[in-house]
Amino acid sequence: MTQKKDRSKSLAAFEHLLDIMEELREKCPWDKKQTLESLRHLTIEETFELSDAILENDHQEIKNELGDILLHLVFYSQIGSETGDFDIGSVIENLNAKLIRRHPHIYGTVEAKDEEAVKQNWEKSNSKKRETRRNPF
DSSP states (O other): OOOOOOOHHHHHHHHHHHHHHHHHHHHOHHHHHOOHHHHHHHHHHHHHHHHHHHHTTOHHHHHHHHHHHHHHHHHHHHHHHHHTSOOHHHHHHHHHHHHHHTOHHHHSSOOOOSHHHHHHHHHHHHHHHHHHHHOOO
């Protein structure tokens, strides 16, 4: 296993972002007024801007657009925490569980020697999930 990098700077920056978002929701009239629905079209726009930056191979702009998308993820999570539906922690925990579940060749006993084997395992897993949805009994 590779050695983990010191993440303290990144974690501190992320915590600062969460603090800023809370403060903006409390004090900024525009930010206070936003809802999941009102942010939706802006998120779509930011996603297209990221896509363009990737196609242009503009790394500085990719970094900027990733920041804009991260802002939206944190914004949605802040709104979710205010309504009691979800928060950034539960979003991340859900993602962690999904990543582990989708990578049994890393976190379980399934073997996958190459990319094609990973794809085949993924298809098997998805077909079982779809079958369960159709017939839960």
